[in-house]
Amino acid sequence: MPITAIELLAQVPDSTVYVSWWKLVLVFLVFAGWTKFAEWVDKDTVAVNTYRVAWNLGVLALGATTLGLMLFVPIFGAGIAAAAVLCLAVMLGYVLHRNGLVVEHDKVLTAEHIGRLLSGKGGKGEKKLEVHEFVRITGPDKKPVTLPDDNEGRQAFALAQAVLFDALRRMGSDIFVQPAGEASKVRLMIDGVAADRDPIPRAEGDAIVGFFKRAAGLSLEERRKPQVGRLMATIADKKFDLIVRTQGSTAGEQLVVRILGDERTFKIGDLGFTDEQLGRVRDLLHEQHGVLLFTAPPKQGLSTTIHSVTRSKDAFLLNIQTLDYDDEIRIDNVTQHLHVPGGERSFYDDLVRVTRTDPDVIIVPTVKDRGVPPLLAEVAKKPQVITGIHALDLYDGLRRWISMVEDSKLVARGLRAIFHQRLARKLCTTCKAAYKPDAATLQKLSMPADQVLYRPPEAQFDKHGQPMLCEACGGSGYSGRVGVFVLLENDADVQQAIAAGGDELKAVLMKKSGLSLQQQALAKVLDGTTSIDEVIRVTRPVQQPRAAAPSSAKAAS
Ligand SMILES: [Zn+2]
Incomplete structure (x- = not known):
């Protein structure tokens, strides 16, 4: 004899067993935390020039797993504890990863960063870095590359300005920025002769690479395959074409900027x-x-x-x-x-x-x-x-x-x-x-x-x-x-x-x-x-x- 709908419904457990108000609040809090984290990762991966799609997928998978743990583990306390541990582990993993890519000032959750947050200097009220524009850079859309508002962007801007100004002033033909372990090598070609500059911290080198990629409209996520873009630079009414090339290597992503002047x-x-x-x-x-x-x-x-x-x-x-x-x-x-x-x-x-x-x-x-x-x-x-x-x-x-x-x-x-x-x-x-x-x-x-x-x-x-x-x-x-x-x-x-x-x-x-x-x-x-x-x-x-x-x-x- 077929089971009737009434009988089926009767087998569904009494819902009050599973849903109590404080459990709902906890689930909601975890979910809200995860949403904030997901939003930040999406923006931050672009800012620090790392794998945006991969990290977003990872964060989505984390959300699904967390939800599963909270809803389907029979002992609610164990489920939510496991979910919290997993979330913290992934968040910490991401923070360690992105901190490895940026300069000291832009690291998060460091003593300095927390200090800044507590003293109210962080976030929106943070004092803007003073940055001078020596070289006017024009993007592929013919619009000038403007000074970013955030300090991380301003620092990358300043670093790129410094290396470009150095090269243009000396009539260099190429700028090379190559990662080498913890440092980045900077080399100019001047009249066909290599001129090595002092190595800079790896995070600064990566910031320069990121700046040129963004300005030239290259994909920030693509760090392996060769990419080519164009920019224009103007200094004291003299115009230069810049050919920006990036390519991955075993040491990391390298940048070559070819400078075309009078030729x-x-x-x-x-x-x-x-x-x-x-x-x-x-x-x-x-x-x-x-x-x-x-x-x-x-x-x-x-x-x-x-x-x-x-x-x-x-x-x-x-x-x-x-x-x-x-x-x-x-x-x-x-x-x-x-x-x-x-x-x-x-x-x-x-x-x-x-x-x-x-x-x-x-x-x-x-x-x-x-x-x-x-x-x-x-x-x-x-x-x-x-x-x-x-x-x-x-x-x-x-x-x-x-x-x-x-x-x-x-x-x-x-x-x-x-x-x-x-x-x-x-x-x-x-x-x-x-x-x-x-x-x-x-x-x-x-x-x-x-x-x-x-x-x-x-x-x-x-x-x-x-x-x-x-x-x-x-x-x-x-x-x-x-x-x-x-x-x-x-x-x-x-x-x-x-x-x-x-x-x-x-x-x-x-x-x-x-x-x-x-x-x-x-x-x-x-x-x-x-x-x-x-x-x-x-x-x-x-x-x-x-x-x-x-x-x-x-x-x-
Ligand atoms: Zn001279």
């Missing part, structure tokens, strides 16, 4: 070509076919040169198409295609598509993939092709290009000219010091006996024995860089030697004049642009660049 508008006349070279480059740029191959060791200004060459072409009259791995540098009126690594199409496929649009000029700033050089050499019959590869010197560049194209006859036919370059630091015009080199040096350099040269000044000290540093260059004696170039046109001799292959090529190059990088650099010593020491530094042989690897090759190349 965003460089044309060929700004690079350091001699007048004679500049005339030849202008003529070459007017031609309608053939490959112009630029070569340099890594981080010696190769992409800056190719972008400057691109800007020097007439973008109104010509259909110019570029294909690159990044679109950091934007050039007006030029169609810039971006290759996305790991996407559906290979770089080669993308290049094929570009060639089908009937361009007048194809520009591939960096060649990394197999199959690309043969295609570039092949298509250069109609459009002009401008491209770059890493190489140790001019001969090495030519040899590499021949091996990459895999057809020396095609190279001999299609190559129009090859360039090689290095970057030399320019002497600081404020503090450079004239001197007369000794006779032996002058003779070695085939310079006249009365030749005056320049170099960084001797170290100067004030009456307290403190070093007096030049304001303009920070005491390095150098400020800015200039390209030193050699250039070889593929004339009949060279063509023949390339097609023949083997040792003949080197012999032909030896006979050509103007191919000595050192001679070209010494010309810049004679006119006072740079020093002999700098020429020795930049023209010494460099290590073999690594074979094509499509990841790095970014910073300052």
Whole structure:
């Protein structure tokens, strides 16, 4: 016989057994505490730049478990005690985690924090940190990044300002912030030379990383995968583009800020070509076919040169198409295609598509993939092709290009000219010091006996024995860089030697004049642009660049 509804209801225990008013109040109090905690965690994970989604899910699971413990454990006292212990454990765990990510002042539940709370200085009434804005930072939405209201945000703002101001004032090209255990390393690249700053506490380093991520609109939760964003910085009416990159490593999340200043508008006349070279480059740029191959060791200004060459072409009259791995540098009126690594199409496929649009000029700033050089050499019959590869010197560049194209006859036919370059630091015009080199040096350099040269000044000290540093260059004696170039046109001799292959090529190059990088650099010593020491530094042989690897090759190349 089926059980009737009445009988079923009769089996339900008397509700007064389970619900008494004080139990309800206790459950409500625990729930209210949990809600406050959940709200705070949601906001705090963003503020301290930690895993927001994961922590929110954890807090939700905690809420469900707590509720379960209170409702379903038969002995109410035991259930609520277990729930309270669990809640406290998770809350404490979170506090320890987030305290590890912030500077001392922003830690919570420390003696100092509780003291502040008790004396009424905490929370809303807290005195705001004094912060100065040296550099105006503009976000991707073109709106200025404003000074935050909370002290944690203000501190991150101040730290980021300090490191950015330091870099911009010294005309740095990159800022690196890298975690290393309890500390963070801060490094600037100034004129291609690394300048390490004193390490800062890890929490401050992380605050700087967090500031740049937030300002550039990057995901704060993503701390592992590479992210890229853009900002603009203005200091004394001078504008800079900032490319912000973050990426996780085993040590933690690291930050690289690339600073783009004047080079965003460089044309060929700004690079350091001699007048004679500049005339030849202008003529070459007017031609309608053939490959112009630029070569340099890594981080010696190769992409800056190719972008400057691109800007020097007439973008109104010509259909110019570029294909690159990044679109950091934007050039007006030029169609810039971006290759996305790991996407559906290979770089080669993308290049094929570009060639089908009937361009007048194809520009591939960096060649990394197999199959690309043969295609570039092949298509250069109609459009002009401008491209770059890493190489140790001019001969090495030519040899590499021949091996990459895999057809020396095609190279001999299609190559129009090859360039090689290095970057030399320019002497600081404020503090450079004239001197007369000794006779032996002058003779070695085939310079006249009365030749005056320049170099960084001797170290100067004030009456307290403190070093007096030049304001303009920070005491390095150098400020800015200039390209030193050699250039070889593929004339009949060279063509023949390339097609023949083997040792003949080197012999032909030896006979050509103007191919000595050192001679070209010494010309810049004679006119006072740079020093002999700098020429020795930049023209010494460099290590073999690594074979094509499509990841790095970014910073300052
Ligand atoms: Zn100086």
